[in-house]
Amino acid sequence: MTVTVSVPTILRSHTGGEKRVTASGATLQAVISDLEANYSGITDRLVDNGKLHRFVNIYVNDEDVRFSGGLDTEISDGDSVTILPAVAGG
């Protein structure tokens, strides 16, 4: 399954400045592993202790994966994955 991944400004240091990259995998976890193979260090920005990091939102198409299976969310060919920094604070 090949997907397009939208990368936010804060993570573009890992992708050589690219805003959109492609990756493949049958689940979001597999897509992230594939990203890591090409863009070393990106996993630590997305995953914390085996869970989606609280500082980021990841969407598959129009769904926030926190509400649709987290890292186990299934991926179909042509899906779009969007990473946004969570905007939050106290």
Added chain:
Amino acid sequence: MLEIRADLVDAMVAHARADHPDEACGVLAGAEGSDRPIRHIAMLNAERSPTFYRFDSMEQLKVWRALEDAGEAPIVIYHSHTATEAYPSRTDISYASEPDSHYVLVSTRDPDEHELRSYRIVDGVVTEEPVKIVEQY
């Protein structure tokens, strides 16, 4: 420095006052790379809390996509503090992930006089900057 139109300041302060004692949050959008905010977008505080805020993730996706389609960026990201000064909290600093945005804080702890200050937050380092309020750009 943040140069900002007075009507946009008024919009942020009015939003913060309206949601007090809960924290209010939102964005001022402008052309990408311009460093000039031109329009106010009030966001929902999904936490509806006097001590915490979080953009609703679905609303954020919708707004961020619309900004990108329009060639715009979140020039300012703002939120209010309702019982403390307009200075970023530890949580604010840990979440700050838009190195190109101005982080504006509005304090509504005083019912009559608001406090509005602006910061850059990059890699956990907070730098306050002057705010210049103008009638027109």
